[in-house]
Amino acid sequence: MVYSLTPGISGWTEQVLHSFDWSQGDGYGPFAGVVLDRAGNLYGATEYGGTYSGGIVYELKHTRMGWKEYILHTFGSFQYDGLGPGIGALAFDNSGNLYGTTASGGTNICFGGCGTIFELTPEPNGHWKETILYNFEKGAQGFSPGAGVVVDEAGNLYGTTLYGGSRQCGCGVVYKLARTSPVDGQWTYTVLHTFYGPDGAQPDANLILDGQGHLYGTTAVGGPGGAGVVYEIIP
Numbered sequence: 001m002v003y004s005l006t007p008g009i010s011g012w013t014e015q016v017l018h019s020f021d022w023s024q025g026d027g028y029g030p031f032a033g034v035v036l037d038r039a040g041n042l043y044g045a046t047e048y049g050g051t052y053s054g055g056i057v058y059e060l061k062h063t064r065m066g067w068k069e070y071i072l073h074t075f076g077s078f079q080y081d082g083l084g085p086g087i088g089a090l091a092f093d094n095s096g097n098l099y100g101t102t103a104s105g106g107t108n109i110c111f112g113g114c115g116t117i118f119e120l121t122p123e124p125n126g127h128w129k130e131t132i133l134y135n136f137e138k139g140a141q142g143f144s145p146g147a148g149v150v151v152d153e154a155g156n157l158y159g160t161t162l163y164g165g166s167r168q169c170g171c172g173v174v175y176k177l178a179r180t181s182p183v184d185g186q187w188t189y190t191v192l193h194t195f196y197g198p199d200g201a202q203p204d205a206n207l208i209l210d211g212q213g214h215l216y217g218t219t220a221v222g223g224p225g226g227a228g229v230v231y232e233i234i235p
Contacts, residue, residue, distance in 0.1 A: 032206075043072075056075065057085065087103060088149070108137040136161065156176060166195070173193060173194050175190065203219045
């Protein structure tokens, strides 16, 4: 479900904004949180459900009758679409486009698909158009992104993968996806850091980007004690 907590004199009050119902074609398994647009509408993703059982991206809009869900995209609706977007949070750019990742699906084969980075663009008719910006592949570039992406002021995307990178470890990478040609929609993928175990492994959580362009994140395991690390990536 999606909920809000409102502070009051007697404490905090919970309100359920939406309860997912997979039996009605809705998504289910919203592991990540939601993001807000400038009008206060909520956007998120579910790992499962939807028409093709590959998860959905949804919007919750505040109406006079309460909160109403709109499904913006159902994953698996065409060949090589991504699957499983529900772990990483979505991100807006300054133009109102939404970005996210899927842990599987796409054009390349890993454990059932290496995953994708996708963009959802609002159209004048109220629909949203999905574009696959990058298809992950097995190997040194990293694959299977558990986390979503963060967006800098120039519209570049940053994220992590759970696997791939070093041949000895396959502990994941931190990457950048840069918009190289706004006219024809070209993007360039670059690995910023490859984890090898002692410095952390499996960076599964979303990154944070500060005002100086530094990236901060965590790994689920690895490090000197094997229990994970907190790290910073400096440009």
